[in-house]
Amino acid sequence: MALGKLSVLISVEQIRERINHIGARIDADYPNHAETVHLIAILKGAYVFMADLSRAIKRPVTVDFMGISSYGKGKTSSGEVRVTKDLDTVIEGNHVIIVEDIVDSGVTLTYLLNLLDQRKPKSIKIAALLDKPERRLRPINAAYVGFSIPDEFVVGYGLDYAEKYRNLPDICVLSEEDE
Ligand code: IMP
Ligand code: MG
Secondary structure (H helix, E strand, O other): OOOEEEEEEEOHHHHHHHHHHHHHHHHHHOOOOOOOEEEEEEEOOOHHHHHHHHHHOOOOEEEEEEEEEOOOOOOOOOOOOEEEEOOOOOOOOOEEEEEEEEEOOOHHHHHHHHHHHOOOOOEEEEEEEEEOHHHOOOOOOOOEEEEEOOOOOEEEOOEOEOOEOOOOOOEEEEEEOOO
């Protein structure tokens, strides 16, 4: 694909409203309100969502980042998952929420859940901004989902195509330019 055509699928206002709602649910869902929730964002796509979600939560939070590579530079998964940056902190005994940009095949999150579960967190949940249920190869149960979307390739709000478009404020569909 040489040049892409962008059209807004979810606006920055819709994203903000939905994230505020998810933040309020996370505040309500853990019974002890003094207890810290540990947010783990998956780099790079979730960096924008992490910044907004963490500020929509009123209870104490700590943050960490994990680098996972499964897509290479294209639009389809290579099927291979690789840790490119591990956590800085120990998660044993913590309430963990994995913060992910999008659940597509579910391969990345299945791998990650297995990996992090071995480190004995007190609880582990998933918050995904986007979900493409039609593409699922592995079952994934995300406690918090921003938006379910059709099987289209999206960019913006942290999501990329070949490292481009992460800085777009809205979530946009990237389609091939008509000849
Ligand atoms: P999965 O392992 O197939 O679920 O892949 C999830 C990862 O693929 C996400 O964290 C994204 O980085 C990437 N991905 C999947 N769909 C899209 C998309 O439509 N746009 C940009 N990245 C995507
Ligand atoms: Mg990506």
